[in-house]
Amino acid sequence: MMTSLRHILPAGSTIPQDEDESSSFTNLLSHFQGSENELQSILQSEQKKLFVDEQIRKDLNFSQSELNSLTNEVLDSEEFLQEFEQVDISDITNLGQSNDDVDEFIETLGPTCEECMTYEKVHRITQISPGDHIRFHKRIVGLNVYNHHAIVTDVDAEQNERVGKITLIHFQKGTQKITVLRETKEYDMETEEIEIVRYQWRPFTPEQIVDRANKMADKFEQDVHAESYNLFGNNCEEKSNEIATGSKFSNQVSSFANYVKYTISWLLKLFLKGAIKFCQGIQPVIRGFAHITVIASLLSMVDRLATLKDKLKKGLMCLKCYEKEHKKMTVSLIFCLISIGISVMFHVSCFYFAVSSAIAVALPCVSSFVMDTIMPLIQPASKIPKPVVKRCNMIHNGDVITFPYIGLNHEGVVTSVSPYNTNDLHEVKLTLVHFNYPGLFGTRTVVKEEIFFDLKKDYVYVYDFSQEKPFRSQEVVKRALDRCGDQNFSTFTNRSSHMSRHCKTGKTELKKLPFKKATEITNFSPGDIIDFTYCSMSHEAVVVKVEYPETIKCSVVHYKYDGVIRTRTIIEEDFIFKLADQNIFVHDYTGCDIHPPEEVVRRAKTRLGEQKFNTFTNRSSHFAKWCKIKE
Incomplete structure (x- = not known):
């Protein structure tokens, strides 16, 4: 393979002879700008020798986001991280060495829509795989009264494939209380009604889901987990969704x-x-x-x-x-x-x-x-699922996106995308731990949430605990993260203010403290307690992470609005999107017969200059659909 790579290596570049092939490969990756097609061809011919993600095996496009799916041995290489942290995976520079940091990074890669799940009826045990989220129909007098949910960690099917043993991790009644248990039982598909929960998008691999489930079961078995079963706030479905997607909902x-x-x-x-x-x-x-x-x-x-x-x-x-x-x-x-x-x-x-x-x-x-x-x-795009974009690597060339334009949602075809580092000191994205507001009828829960602040407009205050003997910053962050999932909210004794003070000093006394208005990102540090406006009220939270908002620059082909009277024209225009502050959606065409990304871009550019806009039959939404879907 290295011999093939040397043929397309740019002039003046050499391969260190004293390095092994894996190390040389990682060092070479950054030198192949302009030779992506040749490199793609080589990788396709050599891919059986590489341990790469299954999705790349099926459709190897060699985009930046797909490089994230290379083997663990390559990803763990410090040289690999050093090569690519300068390109466009800015979040990798924030990763620590602990598994918790990696889990946090993976959990923020993309959203999981709570409404976009489908259910696949199980007829044979072999349909079920480790890492699957399944649900059982529980019937009384022939009526499906409720569904029980679980995560599969092992499957052993018998020869007829309709009977087999399944190992589950789920909320189940133990000897004294309802808790998370491991359980292996034999199931017969002739008598059981089981469905597999299919997600439109899932941030974890089946192996990672099994590992997350086992870790959670270990915590309950060792009785070091504070959560208890709650039919309306912490049930089997919520726990299964949390393990499978990182998002807790029922x-x-x-x-x-x-x-x-x-x-x-x-x-x-x-x-x-x-x-x-x-x-x-x-x-x-x-x-x-x-x-x-x-x-x-x-x-x-x-x-x-x-x-x-x-x-x-x-x-x-x-x-x-x-x-x-x-x-x-x-x-x-x-x-x-x-x-x-x-x-x-x-x-x-x-x-x-x-x-x-x-x-x-x-x-x-x-x-x-x-x-x-x-x-x-x-509006043809109204039927297409559209996950909200939270990270730069969720958008690729050839994608159709919905973005704010003259006060309305507007569609366009992405022809190029790259990070855009503004590093504006007055803009900050804070990861906070606090009691959320889930609505009038919801249960308030301590959550970890990313919130964007424009310090030129928003009033954010940092409390000074220098006279209160606070814990060290790392300990404050750990204490705050340990409180995630707590639902013991009380307006008078355990709201966000009490929780924040307890994480900082071990006390819940709401005494008056000196504070300072934050005017730039350097005013914040992990472990700080801040006061800001949340749901139109003063609210306190613990800062666990401080970073610049991720910003991207996209070239988009769309119908430009030039005023009420002037004719709309298809143009290619650059937009700067602040992902923490703006709702940008990428269209999910799973199940549709679509053109390859390069063909989508080509089709979009062939219509540059067109002025055949029609509100009902040929607006940007129709144009984007024509570029993307084969008809």
Whole structure:
């Protein structure tokens, strides 16, 4: 292989003769700019001799992000890291030597949409593999009452493939309490209903998932894990999703909670319609109760909309699912407003009541039809999953992205992408540990969260603990991370302020401390306690990581907006995206018949200068679909 590489080595470059082949290979990688095609050809012919990721075996494009999937022995090489930390994997420079740092890096590579999961029915034991997240249907009197979730660590199928032993790690009733256990049982697919949970995107390999599951089971077996089972806040589904994706959520609980909310809301509205006539003849204060019930339902809808937006921002929901749920909630919100209007107008005229009732019934049906049938014609990208971009290596040449443009979401084709280091001292991305706000009906939990601050606009204060005998910075960070998952929130005794002070000094006393307004990134250090505005209120948190926001420069081909009167033209334009502050989405065309990246770029550039814009049939969304999908 080294002989082949020497033939395309640029003039003036040599291979050190005293190094082994693996070391020489890593040192050569940075010298092959302009010879990617030749290098790709060599790698394809030699790939059987290299231990590379399965995805690269299937489709070797030799992009920067795919280099991350090289073998552990190459990745562990200090020379490899030194070569590539100067290119575009800026996060590698922040990695330490501990496995925790590596896990943290992997967990932030990309989002996992909580709504984009599919379920594959298991007919044979051989369909199941170690590292799979599976669920069991639990039926009572023929009805599927609930689903039980687990992580598979080992599978041993018998000859007929329908019967076999499966080793699971899951929440299960132990001798004294419900805890995470290892369990090996024999299952028969003739009698069991099992489904494999399939994710659109998963940050961990099956081997890593098995390792994470075993580590978690070890913690519970050694009784060093503080978490306990909670049906609504820490159940088997949440634990399985956390192991498989790094994100803790339960669709069962969310669906049940939403069902309860919608049922209560519907009953309140039904009560309102039936009771208003009765209420007319009694005291105004009782009549006002009918209005209050609808207003309570309205507040629930507003809270749900805020929760959806928060999930999108954190990468727990893709843009497609967000838009779908947002439209449903918007229709419900309008219905609530109309219900309030009905309750008010009923006192004015029966005619208005009849008209309002007709609108209230027709509007949700019409809106649903428009969203599901007409919108995909106007906006073809509306049906495509769109994970939010958190890292530079999530975007590649030939990708279709959705980005903010003149105040609206806009599509374009990426023709080039590279890191853009602004290193603006007034902009900072802080990784904080604090009690989050999951919505009006959610359970507050201590989480680790990345938050962007523009110190020219945002007011952030750093507390001075110099007179309080604080722990060392490393110890403060460790104490804060150990609190992640804690759900023992109390407004008066255990909110973020108490938690932060306890991590810093071991005390929860909220005494007044000196503080200083932060004006640049150098004012922060890991282990600091800061005060900032969160959900429109003063809030404290522990800083565990300080870094510049990741910024990328993308060349995008799209229809440019030149004003209301002027003609729109397809151009290639450079954009600077601050990933911590802007919502950029990359389209996921898994399952679609698409062109190779270089062909997508070529097709996009062939239409440069075109001025055939049409809002309904030929906007940027239609253009991007034409470039990407084979028709």
